[in-house]
Amino acid sequence: MNGMKKWQKLKNHLGILPSIIVMLLLFWSGILKSFQQIFDYKLLEKVINKGEFLNSLVYTAKLSLCSIILVGLISLLGIYVLYLLSTEVDLIKLNGIKMFFLSPMYIPYLLGGYMISNLIGQSGIISTLCYRLGCIHKMDQFPILVNESHGYSIILTYGWKASPFVVLMVYSTMIKINNEWLDVAKVYGVNRYHFFKEVVFPIIFPIYLSSLFVVFAHIFASFEVPYLLGVTYPRTLPVLAYEKYARNSIAHRGEVMVINSIIILLTASVALIIYKLNRSLGERVELELEK
Amino acid sequence: MKKLMFLLILVSFLLIGCGKKAEKSKKAVLDMSWEEIEKNADGQSVSITMWGGSKEINKYYDEFIAPNLKKEYNITLKRVPVTDIRQPLNKLVIEKEANKINGSTDVIWLNGENFKFAKTNGILLGDINSKMPNIEGVDPNALRSDFGEPVDGLEAPLGQANFIMITEVKNPPKTAAELRSWVMKNPGRFTYSNPNDFVGNAFIRTLAVDILGRDDFTVEEMGPVWDYLNEIKPYLWREGKTYPESSERNHELFANGEVDFSISYTPSIVENKVTLGEFPKDTYPYVMSVGSFTNNHYLTIAKNTQNPEAALVFINYMISNDPQEEKMKSSVWGDGAVTKKLKEELFTPQLEELSPEVTEGIKDEWYEKVAKA
Numbered sequence: 044m045n046g047m048k049k050w051q052k053l054k055n056h057l058g059i060l061p062s063i064i065v066m067l068l069l070f071w072s073g074i075l076k077s078f079q080q081i082f083d084y085k086l087l088e089k090v091i092n093k094g095e096f097l098n099s100l101v102y103t104a105k106l107s108l109c110s111i112i113l114v115g116l117i118s119l120l121g122i123y124v125l126y127l128l129s130t131e132v133d134l135i136k137l138n139g140i141k142m143f144f145l146s147p148m149y150i151p152y153l154l155g156g157y158m159i160s161n162l163i164g165q166s167g168i169i170s171t172l173c174y175r176l177g178c179i180h181k182m183d184q185f186p187i188l189v190n191e192s193h194g195y196s197i198i199l200t201y202g203w204k205a206s207p208f209v210v211l212m213v214y215s216t217m218i219k220i221n222n223e224w225l226d227v228a229k230v231y232g233v234n235r236y237h238f239f240k241e242v243v244f245p246i247i248f249p250i251y252l253s254s255l256f257v258v259f260a261h262i263f264a265s266f267e268v269p270y271l272l273g274v275t276y277p278r279t280l281p282v283l284a285y286e287k288y289a290r291n292s293i294a295h296r297g298e299v300m301v302i303n304s305i306i307i308l309l310t311a312s313v314a315l316i317i318y319k320l321n322r323s324l325g326e327r328v329e330l331e332l333e334k
Numbered sequence: 335m336k337k338l339m340f341l342l343i344l345v346s347f348l349l350i351g352c353g354k355k356a357e358k359s360k361k362a363v364l365d366m367s368w369e370e371i372e373k374n375a376d377g378q379s380v381s382i383t384m385w386g387g388s389k390e391i392n393k394y395y396d397e398f399i400a401p402n403l404k405k406e407y408n409i410t411l412k413r414v415p416v417t418d419i420r421q422p423l424n425k426l427v428i429e430k431e432a433n434k435i436n437g438s439t440d441v442i443w444l445n446g447e448n449f450k451f452a453k454t455n456g457i458l459l460g461d462i463n464s465k466m467p468n469i470e471g472v473d474p475n476a477l478r479s480d481f482g483e484p485v486d487g488l489e490a491p492l493g494q495a496n497f498i499m500i501t502e503v504k505n506p507p508k509t510a511a512e513l514r515s516w517v518m519k520n521p522g523r524f525t526y527s528n529p530n531d532f533v534g535n536a537f538i539r540t541l542a543v544d545i546l547g548r549d550d551f552t553v554e555e556m557g558p559v560w561d562y563l564n565e566i567k568p569y570l571w572r573e574g575k576t577y578p579e580s581s582e583r584n585h586e587l588f589a590n591g592e593v594d595f596s597i598s599y600t601p602s603i604v605e606n607k608v609t610l611g612e613f614p615k616d617t618y619p620y621v622m623s624v625g626s627f628t629n630n631h632y633l634t635i636a637k638n639t640q641n642p643e644a645a646l647v648f649i650n651y652m653i654s655n656d657p658q659e660e661k662m663k664s665s666v667w668g669d670g671a672v673t674k675k676l677k678e679e680l681f682t683p684q685l686e687e688l689s690p691e692v693t694e695g696i697k698d699e700w701y702e703k704v705a706k707a
Contacts, residue, residue, distance in 0.1 A: 095706075165592060166587075166591065166592055182591070182592075183592075190572065191572075192575065192576075270579060275701075275705045276576075286530050289530065290694060
């Protein structure tokens with residue numbers, strides 16, 4: 044009986060074999076090939092000793108951190124608003140509102156970055172408005188927010204583009220939470236804010252946190268927004284890798300592969316953290332919901 | 335397990351490719367007379383593998399070249415657009431290693447580094463220039479070397495690019511010294527694109543020729559150039575803390591009135607952007623007094639082409655007067671002509687392009703010595 048069960052389990056897993064083989068052949072073979080370069084100690088030393096790499100690493104980490112803090116705040120606000128609405132309106136209306144909240148997701152990052160730069164650049168829409176309204180006398184009095192070393196525009200782009208993803212991830216769990224609980228809580232004189240803080244938030248927290256980690260990993264490894272809105276120096280790691288790769292000479296290929304491998308290692312370790320968190324916290328949530 | 339076996343077999347088939355077919359000697363085409371070539375080309379089709387990122391260029395091939403080629407020579411033209419010409423070249427190298435005789439690539443549009451790659455890997459048909467009658471009318475400068483790499487008749491020039499400065503300023507600075515004093519008098523009104531971008535790179539090369547007084551320098555000798563760039567840095571757009579990542583971005587800054595200059599390799603861009611209303615109407619292109627870096631882009635034929643005759647007739651047609659004249663119109667493409675008759679004398683003196691070593695070296699050195707500094 045037990046053996047039968049095991050076989051059933053195995054059989055279910057066999058279904059994904061073809062896709063795994065394709066992945067192994069096409070995708071992982073390439074990744075492993077580039078990982079080989081990491082063990083080339085001389086190359087690794089060469090990459091790390093060029094102060095630029097460490098600079099870029101720190102810069103990328105800083106930008107990603109600031110971005111997810113912003114994403115965390117914006118998405119939490121969005122979730123809270125959706126929660127308040129969920130106690131008021133019916134599900135169909137709520138789904139419509141949710142779609143509106145998610146609208147930035149349909150825009151590609153490249154376009155999103157470009158829109159932000161058109162909005163807050165020195166010759167952008169806001170700056171032009173201020174000039175027309177007489178708040179500033181010259182266009183270049185407008186603060187520099189695009190292509191400057193703090194990366195305000197990059198952080199803003201991510202804050203605006205990545206928050207809906209977190210909201211989407213959390214939403215489905217939040218909808219499951221029984222509204223009857225709130226009615227019960229109200230009897231005890233708890234208002235909606237307290238209920239959100241004490242009941243809803245602890246339940247959605249693990250998903251919220253792991254979505255933030257996903258966003259962090261994505262931002263860390265993404266290229267187009269920093270390329271478009273960043274500065275010439277310092278560059279983020281993906282931009283550094285791209286600019287080395289875009290050369291016609293093959294001499295830099297090894298370095299590029301090392302940089303890419305390091306990016307993969309970092310994002311993969313973040314993925315591992317997400318997995319572990321989900322395992323430990325997820326079980327708790329399941330229990331909470333089943334009660 | 336069955337699936338795995340099946341997949342392995344499939345993959346091995348893909349890798350092996352088709353077996354050898356009956357060999358048709360390709361070399362023979364270069365021994366034929368031109369009449370014979372034209373006769374054989376009649377009714378053949380030919381493909382051109384090219385960068386497909388420009389609407390205008392694609393339209394030029396589809397609406398002007400293809401119908402005329404059909405009408406005059408009964409040759410059908412197929413456009414194969416790619417994003418990076420290095421991919422089909424890599425494919426040809428692999429085909430060569432696998433001894434694949436009948437390739438799918440006929441004519442390729444390339445220049446510079448890619449030509450050098452194709453030449454050293456021996457994937458080109460051979461000396462096609464000596465075969466084509468129309469080569470007589472082509473400017474001999476374009477037949478000599480392509481970014482320092484001897485052409486050896488392997489490719490025929492299709493068009494020409496010139497490095498130009500763009501501005502609406504009266505009496506613009508034409509030497510490095512004049513530029514320095516202009517920039518210092520007008521802080522924040524000048525920038526150049528990051529030399530990772532080909533156009534920004536040419537700007538630095540132009541300054542280098544001016545400052546060093548010769549064009550046979552190595553990257554190691556460029557110290558005075560970095561000093562110069564660092565000297566003007568605080569007076570540049572954004573105090574030189576950042577540079578536009580591409581010349582397109584530089585055009586945008588110019589169009590928005592953030593800077594007074596832009597740079598380009600396509601002189602016709604000015605007329606185009608003025609017509610579109612992007613650039614102010616008094617905008618004009620000009621050349622620095624040391625001269626304008628000039629380079630050509632070329633058409634060549636793959637060694638394992640199946641339609642060598644049609645490919646030759648097609649290229650021979652491309653370097654004739656009509657296609658060259660059509661191509662020059664800024665509403666069509668605005669690309670410089672290569673025939674002696676049409677060649678623009680506007681952008682003189684012309685500077686010969688430097689070797690890829692210098693171009694590449696500038697990217698690293700500039701980053702270390704100027705961007706970081």
